[in-house]
Every structure is written in structure tokens, then in C-alpha cells.
Amino acid sequence: MTRRISRRALLPLLLAPVVALSACSTGGDSDGVGDGETTIRLMAYATGGFKEKYLKSVVEQFEKTNPGIKVEYDGVVSSAEMLGRLRTQKSNPTIDVVIMDLSVAESANKENIFAPLDPAAVPNMKDLSEHAKVRDNFGPGVTFDNLTLAYNTKAVTTAPTSWNDLWDPAHKGKVSISAPPQLDGIGLTVILGDMLGVDYQRSIDPVVGRLRELAPSVQTWNPQPDTYTLVKSGQVSLALAWNARSQLQRDLSDGALGVALPKEGSIMQVNTINLVKGSKRASAAQTFINYALGPEAQAAFAAEMFYAPTNTLTKVSDAVAQRTVMTPEKLETMIPVDWNWLAEHRAQWTDIWREDVISK
């Protein structure tokens, strides 16, 4: 039987996997140019409500005002994963616009994955806050977020007011902190440095000492599935969290999760909007970037998801402003951060945390 199969079946058998594999590769890029409509691909966060809210408040409105351009949203979990995907398609990018964290974007800028924007094509760039501007016209900040305390309103009846509340013995075993390399833990290190009056770029020894006192209270340094779920369910009482997602979760949980900006201030996280180098639809892409940086889009997204706008001309309602760091009093308390410096020292800080905080 083997003998009869062999000759005839040999070729198809050998070819089958090859054919199967070639079917897997993306057959021809449809760049949509030529039929009067351009489709650009936007890569941004997939989780935490970002995708849904951004589609609703920014992408859909953009498509209405720019009928010739369609936006396809490619949701990815983290900035680092985005950079990973962009690296693999560097020679032939299929993505045109990327929204990601500032410090990861800086790596992409250096690796020639992103291209500088044309100020003439993105006039809204000139109205951006100083904190949102990036060197050499590379993709600027499109949203501001900040670290806050999220708390379970059943377990913690009076809202926390200070970062020191994390050390309150009442919360022992009920605290969640995302440790470095996550930005949460990196940010907390900067905040504590400021509170203890040390320059984080020189030494963080006093901060480490203070964190070590916190360690026994911490239930998890790596909240799973995420911080907000643990707080809502009461598995933890108090957690280091980001403002935008906390505000959204507060609404979604009917107040089971509370958000408090400590009086000592906080640090700001910046998401930048970037043009991919080698994009075949760079002009449409920049039209979109300009819209995303405009006051209208910024106000709409802030109202939906409580990321603070980066365009200084943006007008939002008082209620929304109160729930972001937009108000001048709150902006005053923000602690300056050099994210590029931190990106370079992230591995070092991660080691320090593991050795001297978590393992103790």
C-alpha cells in the first residue's frame, strides 16, 4: 500500500504544508488608495475601556468630519507589546498611527520606527502643553494621566488623603502595588522621593527604606487580573492606581471603587500619538493625528474617560475637570518627572525593588 501511494502522492504531500503556510501570510496590503477612500490603521490600547471610549469619542467623530478617511483600530494590551509588533514589521509597516506611553515611544523614535510629524500638517501641535511636547517634532502627548489611590468604599469609609495612608496598619494585608518594571511602582518611587525631599536621580535609598516598611502590608505586587478588579471585589482595600481607569471603574461599579488624589501631589503619565515611519498613508495619518490633538477630540475623550487633555485650548465641564488633573490647583501639585531618564534606569530600579523591598 505504501508503494502505491508514494509516487503519486509524494508531490502533493510535500507541497501541502508549503501551500498551507503561504495561505497564512497576509495576501497583499489593501491600502485602500485609489477608490477615493483611505483606510489608516491606528494601534492603541485594547483594555480598560480605552478602545471602546476612543472609538466612540474620537474615531467616529473624525470619520464623520473626514468622509474620505476610515480608521481601523488595532487594540494591543501594552505599549511594550506595541513596540514588539512594530519592530517585526519595521521594513514594511502595516500600522500608520500609534498611541503609546511616552518612554516606550522614545525607544521607537530612536530605533527609526516612528517619523517626526510635519508641523504644517499637524497645526494643533503648537497649542499643546509644555509637558506634551516631544523633541524634534516626534509624536507629542495626546493624553495625560496620573497616579492616584483607588480604594474599596466599603472597607475604607473615609477617603484617603495622603500617600502615607498606604502605611496605615488598618490596611495591613489589603494593599496592592504594581511593582516595577510597571510604571506604577516607578512613579510611586518618584513621589516618595519628593515627599522625603530626595532627588530621585541621585539616590533612592531613603525611599527604599520607607517602602520596606510598607512591604508587610502589601498583599500583591502584581495584581491579577488587575488592580481595579481587586479593589472592586474587596480583595484589597487600597491600591496604587491610575486616575483615568479608576474614574471609569468608579462609574461602572456604582461607587464600589473610590478614587483619591493625595494632597502631596502625583506624577503625570503621558501617552503620545505617533506617525509610523514608512507609512504609505502618512498624509491621512497626520490628518487624524491633528484631529486627535484638537480641542474637540480632546474634550470628548476627557469627558468619556477622564484622561486630562494635552491641548491647552481644550474646554471641558467643571465636573470633568475635577476628576482629572486639569484644574490649575491640581496641576500645581504635580511632581516633575523625566520619563526618559527613568526609562534608562528602569531595570536598575526594578532590581532594587526586588532585592530590597519585595524579597525582604
Next chain:
Amino acid sequence: MDGVTRMRTSSRSSGGRTSRAARAALLAPGLVAIGVSFLVPLAWLARMSLNRTVGSAELQSAVSPQSYVDVLTDEFVWKIAWQTLQLGVLVTVLAIAVSYPIALFLARTRSRLRGLLMALAIAPLLTSSVVRTFGWLTLLSDDGVVNSVLSGLGVTSEPLTLTNNRTGVVIALVEIMMPYAIIAMIAGFGRVSKDLEDAAGSLGAGRLRCFLRITFPLSLPGVLTGALMVFVLTISAFVTPRLMGGGRVFVIATEIFDQATTTLDWPRASALSILLLFLFGVFLVLYQRLFRLVEGR
């Protein structure tokens, strides 16, 4: 192993000139699949490990042993490598100990329910380890089933901390590894014959003596195969240490994940992966030596 050798020789003896081509044809899809899904990525990984990361996370093309030097001179890496091995040994011993009676029973029983029992033992494999780990997170949490029962019975006054630490990781991993251990051991128990035990019994050996002198030694090949499988799966386990460890349990797999997806140091992540692969190789060789030793007796 015997079976494989026999099959190989028999196909060789019956095969003529053409069957060689047929064999090549039959092997081709598998080889291509392995090549594309394993060898090519592995080569890419090896190449990546020679690149460099500068500054924050900027990837620079290079041919440099730097990431290997960094990894091998990093005390923390040695520490987590040691912790990974400890976890591997602990989970292997526990999983084998718990699975051994089940496997022996399933290999032996003539019950009509054998098929059903077998399916039950293996059924957990149908659920991903992510889901099973979350299941354990719920069961073992402060107000979970286990702690409620313990405090309800008055055994404990304060809830035991069974999640977000090493204890939780070990408990969940042992349960997750059990089906693998059971399958591997049943497959390896072929030589354990009831007749030999009966013979030992008729010659005056008690039950315990019979188990220690006859059953257990004969089942060792199965135990070894099960142990190797559990050990290798444990030291490469990522999901459970990550989800259950509360950020306190560092193993090589979680370190690779952090380096690859958060710190974005791909050369370092690649170098760590290659070293882990090298470790696997060492254990495979050790296993084969041990296996021959056990078989050869």
C-alpha cells in the same frame, strides 16, 4: 522505548526502494511544521540574544556576547535560577506522590468505570492553566472556600495566606501537573504485572514488602518519565507563578516575560531563554542516564 525501536526495525525490514520516498513524503509535513514553528524561531532567538540594548530599551543590531555575560554575572539571575529548580523539585515530588496511587489504580483496575475514571483524571487538561489558576486564586483567597472551611471548623482563627505567595504557586502547580503525571505513569506502568505480586505474596512477602520490592521498582520507569515531564513543565511554567505569586515568586519564565514585554530588553530575554533551553538539555541527558540505569537492572 522498546516499542519504538521495534517499530523502526520492522518498517526498515519490510520497506523497499520506494517506501523510502514514501517515508520522506510522510515525514515532510511534520519536518516542515517543526522547522517553521520551532527551528526558525529558535534561530531567530539565538540571533536576537547577540544583539545589544542601549539606554532605555533601544535595540541595536550587533554580534556581541554582552547579554550572556550580563545574565551570567547577575546574582539575581542565579538566585531565580536556583529558586526555579527548587520549585521544580518540590512540585515534581508532590505531584508524583499524589498522582502515583491514582495512576497505579487506573493502570490496574478492571472496573467497567475505568474509562470514565480515566477521563475524569485527564479532564482538567481540557481547561487552560490560566482558568485553573484563577480557580485556585478563588478557592485559596482569604475568604475563599479553603479558609472558610478551616475557620468554620475552628482550625484557624486568622485566614491563612495561601495566595500571592509561594505556597499558592506550589498548590496550584501540583494540581495542574497531576494529569500529566498520571498519563505518563500509566504509560510507563506496562511492566508492573499482577502475577509477579501474586508470586511474591505466595512466597510470603507482606503487602508493604511486596510494594517496596516488586511493584515500586518495576514502576520506576513510569515514575521517571512522569517526573521528567512534571519537572520540565514546572521550571518552564509561567502562568501560575505569575498569577498566583503576587509578584513575590520569581522564576526564570517570569523573568523572561518581564524582560521581553515590559523592560523590552529582547537580547537579555533571548539569552535567558537559550540558557533555560540549555538547562532542559542537561535534564534530558540526566533523565536518559537514570532511565537506562533503572531499565538495565
